[in-house]
Amino acid sequence: MNIPVINLKAQFKKVKKDVFKGLQEILTEQRLILGEYCSTLEDTIAKYSGVPHAISCANGTDALILSLMALDIKSGDEVITTPYTFFSTASSIVLIGARPVFVDVEEQNLNIDASLLEDAITPKTKAIVVVHLFGKLCNMNEVLKIARKHNIPVVEDMAQSLGARQDGEMSGSFGDIAATSFYPTKNLGGIGEGGMVLTKRDDLGDKVKKLRVHGMGNTPYHHEMIGFNSRLDEIKACALVAKFPHLDFWNRKRIENARYYNKKFKGLPIVVPNVGNDGSHIVHQYVIRTDKRDDLQGFLKERGIQTGIYYPVPLHLQDCFSFLGYKKGSCPVAEKASLTSLALPVYPELKAAEKAYIANTVRDFFIN
Structure with a gap:
């Protein structure tokens, strides 16, 4: 049996008819940038997430940069964030001239503590960037309490x-x-590639819409601020x-696959993710932790x-x-x-036999 850690082909089979239909329409009409599909996507995500503004952009890194620019983060400012995340969380801070300040993560969920x-x-702290790592929401009640206290x-x-989601609110x-x-x-x-900025604040939403098109407002070629090109294409x-x-x-x-693994791994000397029943973890990655990580990966x-390591070097040590x-x-x-984490295949298209094979193979490593 050969099981990839990610299987995009299996997912695409379910949507390819609708995608090809849309592509034919786009290529026929030649409306390629910020057209009907972009508007539909923005409206859909905004409604789904419970915010009035969802602004599409070129990629997730740009979405972070646009967010920080909208908040007027500038050279010399400090931005608190986590050291255990993908690189762009911190690189976006540096790229606009600010300084990342790393705060360690919690033992259980590996989100910012x-x-x-x-x-x-x-006094130089101008923003806090939290990451809902692997699909698990941060402790937003505590984060917001501290942030609001210090404005x-x-x-x-x-x-x-x-x-x-958590307490009726969406990520x-x-x-x-x-x-x-x-x-x-x-x-x-x-x-x-693709990304999006979401916000409840009208001032920030309006600013991001301008920043993603070179700072241009409603009048073509009249620039209200210095932005850059970060538009999502229709395709x-x-x-x-x-x-x-x-x-x-x-x-x-x-979530179902993660719970299956958690049940099968009971009694093993590994830390498994706390998935729970409240919807606060949508399991982007299923990451276990073990001191025997490298040996297990080879096994x-x-x-x-196939497995993945997220992330082998924390950002503060890059x-x-x-x-x-x-x-x-x-x-x-x-x-x-970073030394103990290992991601197992968890994608929705995993077959029952594949899940069982993965779980039993992990058990064999520790028990036999």
Whole structure:
């Protein structure tokens, strides 16, 4: 048996008829940028997420940069974030001239540890960027309590959590502004790059709409601010519109697969994700932790099971961020997670026999 860690081909089979129909229409009409499909996608995601503004853009990194620009983050400002996430969460901060301040993560969910936030705040702190890692929502009640106390805006990096909810609110609706990604491997993934900014604030929504088209307002070639080119094209929007009706089902299947693994792994010396029953975890990745991570990965590979490591080096220890002055031991929980985490296949199209094979192979490694 050969099981990939991600299987995009299996998913595309279910939507290809609708995608091809839309592509034919787009290519015939030649409305290629910010057209009907982009508008439909924006309206759909806004309604789904419970926010008035959803602004599509070229990719998830741009969505983060646009969010920070909309908040007027500038050179010399500090932005608190997590060291245990994809690179662009921190690189976007540096690219606009600000300085990332890394706060370690919680043991259980590997999200930013809200209890450490207050100690990291200085007069230069101008934003907090939280990441709902692997599809699990952060402790937003505590994050927002601290942020509001100090009048600091909150950016949600929800690239991995579209569809997660907590206390009736959706991912992307908690903070001042949010950024998501439609990279092909995401729970709602496109046929190329894509991103979106979500916000409840009219001022930020209006600003992002201008920033993504070179700072241009409603009058063509009249620029109200310095922006850049970050528009989503119709072809990518078309695929996302076709896929969106399946998102909740796909998320449920991911949760179902995760619960299956959790049940099968009881008693093993590994840490499994806390999926729960409240909808706050939509399992973008199913990540276990074990001190025998590398040996387990090799064992699974030999038996045809692909896995992933997210993330092998925490951001505060990346060479390109050495100028920030962080050393080994600065964020011990994130550092340990980088050495022990392993992602197993969890995509919705996994067959029952494949899930059983994966679970039994993991058990064989630890028991036999």
